[in-house]
Amino acid sequence: MKKMENWLEELEEQYRITVLYACEAGSRVWNTDSKQSDFDIRFIFKYKDLKSYIALNPRPAVIDITQPFDAQGWDVRKALQLAGKSNASLYEWAFTPLVYRDATGFGQRLRNMAESVFSPYSLFMHYGSLMARNLKEVTGKQRVAAKQVKQLIQAGRSFFIADYLATTNEISSPYRILEAIYENPDTELIKNYMLLINSKKNGISPPAEALQFVFVELEKQRALLSERRENLIRSKISTAELNDWLWELLEL
The missing domain is CATH 1.20.120 (Four Helix Bundle (Hemerythrin (Met), subunit A))
Structure with missing residues (x-):
C-alpha cells in the first residue's frame, strides 16, 4: 500500500526513528469492520540516534498518533520487554494477516518466538x-x-x-x-x-x-x-535471548 508506506516514511523523518514492523490491529483484521471502521495501525520502531537509549532523559517509549490514522508505536526495547511477559498485544500483532511493513523480518521472528515460548x-x-x-x-x-x-x-x-x-x-x-x-x-x-x-x-x-x-x-x-487454567504452560522467555535480539537490532 503506497500511501501507507509514504506515511511510515514521513513518520520516520518526523520522529527520527526507523520503523521495524507495522501492522493493522483493529476490526479489519478481526473481520468485524464496517464502512465506518478506521485504520488501527501498530508499529515497532527504534530511534536512529542510539544516544537516545543511554540519555538521562530518554525519549518516549510510546508514540501515539490520531491523524490520519489511529496509530501507536512502541520502541523496540519496550516491545521486547513485553515479549518477555508474553504480552497479548504483541501476540496479536505478530499474527495479524495485514502487515504494512516487515522489512527486517521482525514479524516472522516474533511469530516464531510466540509459537515456541509464549505462555x-x-x-x-x-x-x-x-x-x-x-x-x-x-x-x-x-x-x-x-x-x-x-x-x-x-x-x-x-x-x-x-x-x-x-x-x-x-x-x-x-x-x-x-x-x-x-x-x-x-x-x-x-x-x-x-x-x-x-x-x-x-x-x-x-x-x-x-x-x-x-x-x-x-x-x-x-x-x-x-x-x-491450572494445567496451562507458564513458559518464560530467556532475558539473554531478548537482549541478544535487542543488541542485534540496535547494531551494537
Whole structure:
C-alpha cells in the first residue's frame, strides 16, 4: 500500500526513528469492520540516534498518533520487554494477516518466538480478564447500543481464544482460531455470535434474542473459565535471548 508506506516514511523523518514492523490491529483484521471502521495501525520502531537509549532523559517509549490514522508505536526495547511477559498485544500483532511493513523480518521472528515460548497461561489470563471486563460493561444496560454490541463481540472473541488455549495448551494465530470457528458454526453460541458480527458489519441492530443468548451463554462460560487454567504452560522467555535480539537490532 503506497500511501501507507509514504506515511511510515514521513513518520520516520518526523520522529527520527526507523520503523521495524507495522501492522493493522483493529476490526479489519478481526473481520468485524464496517464502512465506518478506521485504520488501527501498530508499529515497532527504534530511534536512529542510539544516544537516545543511554540519555538521562530518554525519549518516549510510546508514540501515539490520531491523524490520519489511529496509530501507536512502541520502541523496540519496550516491545521486547513485553515479549518477555508474553504480552497479548504483541501476540496479536505478530499474527495479524495485514502487515504494512516487515522489512527486517521482525514479524516472522516474533511469530516464531510466540509459537515456541509464549505462555498459554499468561494469554489465557489476559483473554479471560478481557472477556469479563467487556461483559461487565454490558450488564444491566436497558438498551444495548452500538458500543455494547462491540463489547459483546469482543467478549465472545476473547472467550473463543481463551477456550482454544485451555483446550490445546498451544500458541496459534488468534485469527485462524476464529476463522476455524466461523467456518464451522456448530453451536448455538457461535451461530448467534455470527449474527452480532454480521449486524455490526452492515451497520444494523442485531436481533434482541441473539444479543440475549450470547450474553447469557458467555456469562456461563466466564464462570467456568477459571477452573481450566491450572494445567496451562507458564513458559518464560530467556532475558539473554531478548537482549541478544535487542543488541542485534540496535547494531551494537
